[in-house]
Amino acid sequence: MGVDVIWAGTLLAAVGVFAVLFAIYGALTVRNPMTKRVKALNDRREQLKAGITASTAKRRAKLVRKNQHADKMRTFLGKLQVLQEEQIKEVQQKLAQAGIRSKDLAVAVIFGRLVLPIVFGGLAALLIYGLDMWPDLTPFKRSGATMAALVLGYKAPDLFVQNKRTKRTDAIRKGLPDALDLLVICAEAGLTVDSAFSRVSKELGRAYPELGEEFALTSIELGFLTERRQAFENLAYRVDLESVKGVVTTMIQTEKYGTPLASALRVLSAEFRNERMMRAEEKAARLPAIMTVPLILFILPVLFIVILGPAACSLSDAMSGGSFG
Numbered sequence: 173m174g175v176d177v178i179w180a181g182t183l184l185a186a187v188g189v190f191a192v193l194f195a196i197y198g199a200l201t202v203r204n205p206m207t208k209r210v211k212a213l214n215d216r217r218e219q220l221k222a223g224i225t226a227s228t229a230k231r232r233a234k235l236v237r238k239n240q241h242a243d244k245m246r247t248f249l250g251k252l253q254v255l256q257e258e259q260i261k262e263v264q265q266k267l268a269q270a271g272i273r274s275k276d277l278a279v280a281v282i283f284g285r286l287v288l289p290i291v292f293g294g295l296a297a298l299l300i301y302g303l304d305m306w307p308d309l310t311p312f313k314r315s316g317a318t319m320a321a322l323v324l325g326y327k328a329p330d331l332f333v334q335n336k337r338t339k340r341t342d343a344i345r346k347g348l349p350d351a352l353d354l355l356v357i358c359a360e361a362g363l364t365v366d367s368a369f370s371r372v373s374k375e376l377g378r379a380y381p382e383l384g385e386e387f388a389l390t391s392i393e394l395g396f397l398t399e400r401r402q403a404f405e406n407l408a409y410r411v412d413l414e415s416v417k418g419v420v421t422t423m424i425q426t427e428k429y430g431t432p433l434a435s436a437l438r439v440l441s442a443e444f445r446n447e448r449m450m451r452a453e454e455k456a457a458r459l460p461a462i463m464t465v466p467l468i469l470f471i472l473p474v475l476f477i478v479i480l481g482p483a484a485c486s487l488s489d490a491m492s493g494g495s496f497g
Contacts, residue, residue: 348415366391
Protein backbone atom coordinates (compact mmCIF):
# COMPACT_ATOMS: atom_id res chain seq x y z
CA MET A 173 0.00 0.00 0.00
CA GLY A 174 3.01 2.28 -0.29
CA VAL A 175 3.74 2.42 3.45
CA ASP A 176 7.16 1.59 4.86
CA VAL A 177 6.66 -1.20 7.40
CA ILE A 178 9.75 -0.28 9.42
CA TRP A 179 8.66 3.37 9.63
CA ALA A 180 5.12 2.39 10.68
CA GLY A 181 6.44 -0.03 13.32
CA THR A 182 8.78 2.63 14.70
CA LEU A 183 5.95 5.13 14.91
CA LEU A 184 3.66 2.66 16.71
CA ALA A 185 6.46 1.73 19.12
CA ALA A 186 7.03 5.41 19.90
CA VAL A 187 3.31 5.90 20.55
CA GLY A 188 3.29 2.87 22.86
CA VAL A 189 6.30 4.10 24.82
CA PHE A 190 4.74 7.54 25.17
CA ALA A 191 1.48 5.99 26.43
CA VAL A 192 3.37 3.90 29.00
CA LEU A 193 5.33 6.91 30.24
CA PHE A 194 2.16 8.99 30.46
CA ALA A 195 0.44 6.22 32.46
CA ILE A 196 3.40 6.01 34.87
CA TYR A 197 3.39 9.80 35.26
CA GLY A 198 -0.35 9.80 35.97
CA ALA A 199 0.03 7.04 38.55
CA LEU A 200 2.91 8.73 40.36
CA THR A 201 1.42 12.24 40.41
CA VAL A 202 -2.00 11.58 41.92
CA ARG A 203 -3.35 14.91 43.15
CA ASN A 204 -6.04 15.73 45.60
CA PRO A 205 -9.08 16.99 43.60
CA MET A 206 -10.03 19.24 46.53
CA THR A 207 -6.86 21.32 46.13
CA LYS A 208 -8.29 23.47 43.34
CA ARG A 209 -11.51 23.97 45.28
CA VAL A 210 -9.84 25.26 48.42
CA LYS A 211 -9.38 28.72 46.91
CA ALA A 212 -13.12 29.12 46.28
CA LEU A 213 -13.87 27.98 49.83
CA ASN A 214 -11.35 30.43 51.24
CA ASP A 215 -12.91 33.24 49.19
CA ARG A 216 -16.34 32.38 50.61
CA ARG A 217 -14.88 32.35 54.13
CA GLU A 218 -13.36 35.79 53.58
CA GLN A 219 -16.66 37.13 52.23
CA LEU A 220 -18.55 35.90 55.27
CA LYS A 221 -15.87 37.24 57.59
CA ALA A 222 -15.98 40.61 55.84
CA GLY A 223 -19.75 40.77 56.19
CA ILE A 224 -19.46 40.21 59.95
CA THR A 225 -16.48 42.38 60.80
CA ALA A 226 -17.18 45.34 58.51
CA SER A 227 -18.96 48.03 60.47
CA THR A 228 -20.41 50.15 57.70
CA ALA A 229 -21.90 49.55 54.30
CA LYS A 230 -19.17 51.58 52.60
CA ARG A 231 -16.46 49.46 54.17
CA ARG A 232 -18.21 46.28 53.11
CA ALA A 233 -18.49 47.61 49.57
CA LYS A 234 -14.71 48.08 49.45
CA LEU A 235 -14.19 44.46 50.43
CA VAL A 236 -16.35 43.19 47.58
CA ARG A 237 -14.44 42.76 44.35
CA LYS A 238 -16.08 44.25 41.29
CA ASN A 239 -15.80 42.88 37.81
CA GLN A 240 -15.51 45.67 35.25
CA HIS A 241 -16.46 43.45 32.33
CA ALA A 242 -19.61 42.29 34.12
CA ASP A 243 -20.51 45.90 34.91
CA LYS A 244 -20.13 46.86 31.25
CA MET A 245 -22.31 43.96 30.13
CA ARG A 246 -24.88 44.81 32.79
CA THR A 247 -24.96 48.43 31.63
CA PHE A 248 -25.32 47.40 27.99
CA LEU A 249 -28.17 44.98 28.74
CA GLY A 250 -29.82 47.57 30.97
CA LYS A 251 -29.86 50.09 28.13
CA LEU A 252 -31.56 47.53 25.91
CA GLN A 253 -34.03 46.78 28.74
CA VAL A 254 -33.55 43.02 28.41
CA LEU A 255 -32.10 42.41 31.87
CA GLN A 256 -34.64 41.24 34.45
CA GLU A 257 -33.95 40.53 38.08
CA GLU A 258 -35.86 37.24 38.09
CA GLN A 259 -33.90 36.10 35.07
CA ILE A 260 -30.61 36.89 36.80
CA LYS A 261 -31.63 34.96 39.92
CA GLU A 262 -32.62 31.94 37.85
CA VAL A 263 -29.30 31.90 36.00
CA GLN A 264 -27.37 32.42 39.25
CA GLN A 265 -29.02 29.37 40.77
CA LYS A 266 -28.20 27.25 37.72
CA LEU A 267 -24.59 28.43 37.86
CA ALA A 268 -24.41 27.60 41.56
CA GLN A 269 -25.78 24.12 40.85
CA ALA A 270 -23.11 23.75 38.16
CA GLY A 271 -20.39 24.59 40.68
CA ILE A 272 -19.72 28.12 39.39
CA ARG A 273 -19.64 30.51 42.34
CA SER A 274 -19.26 33.83 40.52
CA LYS A 275 -22.59 35.66 40.34
CA ASP A 276 -21.23 38.01 37.69
CA LEU A 277 -21.23 35.16 35.18
CA ALA A 278 -25.03 35.21 35.23
CA VAL A 279 -24.86 38.51 33.37
CA ALA A 280 -22.31 36.96 30.98
CA VAL A 281 -24.70 34.06 30.22
CA ILE A 282 -27.56 36.46 29.44
CA PHE A 283 -25.17 38.59 27.38
CA GLY A 284 -24.11 35.46 25.48
CA ARG A 285 -27.72 34.67 24.63
CA LEU A 286 -27.92 38.07 22.96
CA VAL A 287 -24.53 38.23 21.23
CA LEU A 288 -23.76 34.63 20.21
CA PRO A 289 -26.76 34.30 17.84
CA ILE A 290 -25.53 37.39 16.01
CA VAL A 291 -21.97 36.02 15.85
CA PHE A 292 -22.90 32.49 14.80
CA GLY A 293 -25.65 33.63 12.44
CA GLY A 294 -23.44 36.28 10.86
CA LEU A 295 -20.60 33.79 10.38
CA ALA A 296 -22.97 31.23 8.85
CA ALA A 297 -24.46 33.85 6.52
CA LEU A 298 -20.97 34.97 5.49
CA LEU A 299 -19.83 31.44 4.70
CA ILE A 300 -23.04 30.33 2.99
CA TYR A 301 -24.17 33.45 1.14
CA GLY A 302 -21.12 35.72 1.05
CA LEU A 303 -18.25 33.32 0.26
CA ASP A 304 -20.55 30.65 -1.23
CA MET A 305 -18.50 27.80 0.23
CA TRP A 306 -21.25 25.26 -0.50
CA PRO A 307 -22.67 26.18 -3.92
CA ASP A 308 -24.62 22.91 -4.25
CA LEU A 309 -26.93 23.70 -1.35
CA THR A 310 -30.53 24.48 -2.18
CA PRO A 311 -32.09 27.74 -0.89
CA PHE A 312 -34.07 25.75 1.69
CA LYS A 313 -30.90 24.12 3.06
CA ARG A 314 -29.09 27.46 3.13
CA SER A 315 -31.80 29.11 5.19
CA GLY A 316 -32.06 26.03 7.41
CA ALA A 317 -28.33 26.06 8.14
CA THR A 318 -28.45 29.77 8.97
CA MET A 319 -31.40 29.26 11.33
CA ALA A 320 -29.60 26.32 12.96
CA ALA A 321 -26.57 28.55 13.59
CA LEU A 322 -28.83 31.19 15.18
CA VAL A 323 -30.50 28.63 17.47
CA LEU A 324 -27.13 27.12 18.41
CA GLY A 325 -25.78 30.54 19.32
CA TYR A 326 -28.79 31.24 21.55
CA LYS A 327 -28.72 27.83 23.25
CA ALA A 328 -24.93 27.47 23.59
CA PRO A 329 -24.57 29.19 27.02
CA ASP A 330 -27.52 27.26 28.47
CA LEU A 331 -26.25 23.97 27.05
CA PHE A 332 -22.83 24.55 28.61
CA VAL A 333 -24.27 25.35 32.03
CA GLN A 334 -26.78 22.48 31.84
CA ASN A 335 -24.04 20.00 30.95
CA LYS A 336 -21.89 21.00 33.93
CA ARG A 337 -24.95 21.04 36.15
CA THR A 338 -26.01 17.52 35.16
CA LYS A 339 -22.52 16.06 35.65
CA ARG A 340 -22.15 17.70 39.05
CA THR A 341 -25.60 16.56 40.18
CA ASP A 342 -24.87 12.95 39.18
CA ALA A 343 -21.55 13.01 41.03
CA ILE A 344 -23.21 14.34 44.20
CA ARG A 345 -26.02 11.77 43.92
CA LYS A 346 -23.52 8.91 43.86
CA GLY A 347 -21.71 10.02 47.00
CA LEU A 348 -24.67 11.12 49.11
CA PRO A 349 -25.40 7.73 50.81
CA ASP A 350 -21.76 7.38 51.87
CA ALA A 351 -21.77 10.94 53.16
CA LEU A 352 -24.87 10.29 55.26
CA ASP A 353 -23.27 7.16 56.73
CA LEU A 354 -20.25 9.23 57.76
CA LEU A 355 -22.55 11.89 59.22
CA VAL A 356 -24.27 9.19 61.28
CA ILE A 357 -20.90 8.00 62.60
CA CYS A 358 -19.85 11.55 63.44
CA ALA A 359 -23.17 12.26 65.19
CA GLU A 360 -22.93 9.07 67.25
CA ALA A 361 -19.34 9.97 68.15
CA GLY A 362 -20.57 13.22 69.70
CA LEU A 363 -19.33 15.72 67.11
CA THR A 364 -21.29 18.88 66.48
CA VAL A 365 -23.00 19.46 63.15
CA ASP A 366 -20.30 21.94 62.06
CA SER A 367 -17.49 19.51 62.90
CA ALA A 368 -19.37 16.60 61.34
CA PHE A 369 -19.77 18.40 58.00
CA SER A 370 -16.11 19.46 58.07
CA ARG A 371 -14.94 15.95 58.85
CA VAL A 372 -17.09 14.36 56.15
CA SER A 373 -15.86 16.87 53.57
CA LYS A 374 -12.26 15.90 54.32
CA GLU A 375 -12.99 12.18 54.18
CA LEU A 376 -14.95 12.38 50.91
CA GLY A 377 -12.72 14.96 49.23
CA ARG A 378 -10.84 12.44 47.10
CA ALA A 379 -13.68 10.07 46.21
CA TYR A 380 -16.40 12.69 45.70
CA PRO A 381 -14.80 16.14 45.38
CA GLU A 382 -18.05 17.87 44.40
CA LEU A 383 -19.89 16.64 47.47
CA GLY A 384 -16.87 17.33 49.67
CA GLU A 385 -16.79 20.91 48.42
CA GLU A 386 -20.48 21.44 49.17
CA PHE A 387 -20.14 20.00 52.69
CA ALA A 388 -17.05 22.12 53.36
CA LEU A 389 -18.88 25.24 52.21
CA THR A 390 -21.85 24.35 54.43
CA SER A 391 -19.49 23.89 57.38
CA ILE A 392 -18.01 27.34 56.75
CA GLU A 393 -21.43 28.96 56.53
CA LEU A 394 -22.58 27.21 59.72
CA GLY A 395 -19.69 28.83 61.53
CA PHE A 396 -20.21 32.35 60.20
CA LEU A 397 -23.88 32.90 59.40
CA THR A 398 -26.08 34.20 62.19
CA GLU A 399 -28.94 31.86 61.21
CA ARG A 400 -27.86 28.25 60.88
CA ARG A 401 -31.05 27.51 58.95
CA GLN A 402 -29.77 29.71 56.13
CA ALA A 403 -26.64 27.58 55.76
CA PHE A 404 -28.73 24.44 55.20
CA GLU A 405 -31.05 26.25 52.80
CA ASN A 406 -28.02 27.42 50.83
CA LEU A 407 -26.97 23.79 50.46
CA ALA A 408 -30.37 22.92 48.97
CA TYR A 409 -30.10 26.01 46.75
CA ARG A 410 -26.73 24.91 45.32
CA VAL A 411 -27.64 21.24 44.70
CA ASP A 412 -30.47 20.25 42.37
CA LEU A 413 -31.46 17.04 44.16
CA GLU A 414 -34.64 16.16 46.01
CA SER A 415 -32.63 13.87 48.29
CA VAL A 416 -30.43 16.78 49.38
CA LYS A 417 -33.55 18.82 50.09
CA GLY A 418 -34.77 15.97 52.29
CA VAL A 419 -31.48 15.97 54.18
CA VAL A 420 -31.71 19.74 54.60
CA THR A 421 -35.25 19.46 55.95
CA THR A 422 -34.09 16.82 58.42
CA MET A 423 -31.17 18.97 59.58
CA ILE A 424 -33.41 22.00 60.04
CA GLN A 425 -35.95 20.01 62.07
CA THR A 426 -33.14 18.55 64.17
CA GLU A 427 -31.79 22.02 64.89
CA LYS A 428 -35.25 23.35 65.71
CA TYR A 429 -36.82 20.55 67.75
CA GLY A 430 -33.76 18.69 69.03
CA THR A 431 -34.73 15.34 67.52
CA PRO A 432 -32.07 12.59 67.28
CA LEU A 433 -29.94 13.27 64.23
CA ALA A 434 -28.29 9.86 63.86
CA SER A 435 -31.51 7.85 63.57
CA ALA A 436 -33.04 10.22 61.02
CA LEU A 437 -29.91 10.22 58.87
CA ARG A 438 -29.66 6.44 59.06
CA VAL A 439 -33.17 6.09 57.63
CA LEU A 440 -32.37 8.56 54.85
CA SER A 441 -29.12 6.77 54.03
CA ALA A 442 -30.89 3.41 53.67
CA GLU A 443 -33.54 5.01 51.48
CA PHE A 444 -30.98 6.63 49.20
CA ARG A 445 -29.04 3.38 48.88
CA ASN A 446 -32.19 1.55 47.82
CA GLU A 447 -32.91 4.31 45.32
CA ARG A 448 -29.39 4.02 43.89
CA MET A 449 -29.76 0.24 43.60
CA MET A 450 -33.11 0.58 41.81
CA ARG A 451 -31.58 3.08 39.40
CA ALA A 452 -28.76 0.63 38.64
CA GLU A 453 -31.26 -2.21 38.11
CA GLU A 454 -33.28 0.03 35.78
CA LYS A 455 -30.19 0.73 33.66
CA ALA A 456 -29.37 -2.99 33.59
CA ALA A 457 -32.92 -3.80 32.44
CA ARG A 458 -32.61 -1.30 29.57
CA LEU A 459 -29.30 -2.75 28.41
CA PRO A 460 -30.70 -5.55 26.16
CA ALA A 461 -32.88 -3.09 24.25
CA ILE A 462 -29.96 -0.67 23.87
CA MET A 463 -27.63 -3.42 22.64
CA THR A 464 -30.04 -4.53 19.89
CA VAL A 465 -28.96 -1.89 17.36
CA PRO A 466 -25.16 -2.43 17.79
CA LEU A 467 -25.79 -6.18 17.66
CA ILE A 468 -27.60 -5.94 14.33
CA LEU A 469 -25.24 -3.40 12.75
CA PHE A 470 -21.80 -4.58 13.92
CA ILE A 471 -21.82 -8.05 15.49
CA LEU A 472 -24.17 -10.09 13.29
CA PRO A 473 -22.53 -9.10 9.94
CA VAL A 474 -19.10 -10.11 11.27
CA LEU A 475 -20.56 -13.36 12.61
CA PHE A 476 -22.12 -14.16 9.23
CA ILE A 477 -18.81 -13.45 7.48
CA VAL A 478 -16.91 -15.75 9.86
CA ILE A 479 -19.44 -18.57 9.54
CA LEU A 480 -20.40 -18.32 5.88
CA GLY A 481 -17.09 -16.97 4.57
CA PRO A 482 -15.22 -20.31 4.35
CA ALA A 483 -18.25 -22.01 2.78
CA ALA A 484 -18.56 -19.21 0.24
CA CYS A 485 -14.85 -19.44 -0.59
CA SER A 486 -15.06 -23.25 -1.01
CA LEU A 487 -18.12 -22.90 -3.20
CA SER A 488 -16.41 -20.24 -5.29
CA ASP A 489 -13.31 -22.44 -5.72
CA ALA A 490 -15.48 -25.43 -6.70
CA MET A 491 -17.42 -23.36 -9.21
CA SER A 492 -14.29 -21.85 -10.71
CA GLY A 493 -12.60 -25.26 -10.86
CA GLY A 494 -15.59 -26.87 -12.50
CA SER A 495 -15.91 -24.12 -15.07
CA PHE A 496 -12.17 -24.31 -15.81
CA GLY A 497 -12.36 -28.08 -16.24
